Amino acid sequence: MALYINDSSITTMATFITSLNTFLTTGGAGNPGWNADRLVTGSGEWAVSKNDATTGEDVEVAFQWDTGAPNALGIYQYHSGLGAGNYVSGSFPYGQVGDSGNGAASTTDGTIQTARHAIITNTPLQYWAFTGDTWAYVVVQTSSTDYVHFGFGVLDRFNDWDGGAFAYGQRNQSVTATDPAVSEGATVLLDGLLRDGSSPLPTSGQELHAATVRCASLPGQVASGLWSVVMGNQTTLGNDRQAVPKARGLFIGGYRGGQLARETGVLLPSPSTGFVPGYPIQTMYWDKTNDEIYGPMGIMPGIRGISMQEFSAGDTFTIGSDSWMVFPSRKKDAGTSSSGTGNQGIMYLMST
Secondary structure, eight states, X not given: OOEEEEEOOOOSHHHHHHHHHHHHTOOSTTSOOOEEEEEETTTTEEEEEEEOTTTXXXXXXXXXXXXXXXXEEEEEEOOOSSOTTOOOTTSOGGGSTTBOSOSOSOSSHHHHTTSSEEEOOSSOOEEEEEEETTEEEEEEEOSSSOEEEEEEEEOEEOSSOEEEEEEEOEEOOOSOSSOGGGOTTOEESSBSSOOOOSTTSOSSOGGGTSEEEEEESOTTOOTTXXXXXXXXXXXXXXXXXXSSOOBOEEEEEBSSSHHHHHHHTXXXXXXXXXXXXXXXXEEEEEETTTTEEEEEEEEOTTEEEEEOTTOOTTOXXXXXXXXXXXXXXXXXXXXXXXXXXXXXXXXXXXXX
């Protein structure tokens, strides 16, 4: 099952979140059916959750924005251990039980931008949301050329392991006009390239912007650990926000890293001949304690990486019985502007 919406009537951060919440929490056959946990636009709080019927994995996510200066949407993932629908309304979105540690513990826009977030602005033009059984991906157009992505769901898991719920935001890196799409200072989706760099890239703290995946009892994982971050190789991975904080593990691969992205991400599509080589967003687990790599652990359902060379934002095409829509990871260009992302693209499943 896949379902999507496009809403061009939004005008502010609050109207965007309200519209998205209404779509995701609509129940009944064929509808997304996410649990409506929290929506208070006056304080900039939103939360939804859902249980995956196949694996039993719970997706619990929350969001915060600065109502005085609406711009960045802070993105949080937590694990209550009680199942979907157990958001604690007396706590902040970033103060939930079993929080992953990503997303700033703040209601101030400038601070929200220092950890996992998505820059929605308070003047979004329109958005698209793509959903399946237990996943939701959102694309927001913020200008005539720019798009921002965030989402959450459950991996299509390989093998038998405890976990699979994920959440991601987007960080843009605009320090150079030379290949900004492949900068280690940027991230989107479950992304294995993100990591600390050297000036002018961020020299620390990139683990706080990374996608998170819930996992437990993996080889080398700390006792009572709940989370891994998805990024490139670095020593500092940070702690979660459990009552007694625990170190996070490391998932690698994904959108801009790993074998699949390296070998198939360079293939160019030819829609006129029906050749549209999207590649899966696949993750691996790196037990850094024993220097062992396990996996593949799973892939993001309903989404692929793709070159935008033959596409424009919002183009659609059909593969078999599946319909897909494509967008640039930020702004399609010739790779010559500091805010451009060349032909780096993302394709979303619209319907099956």
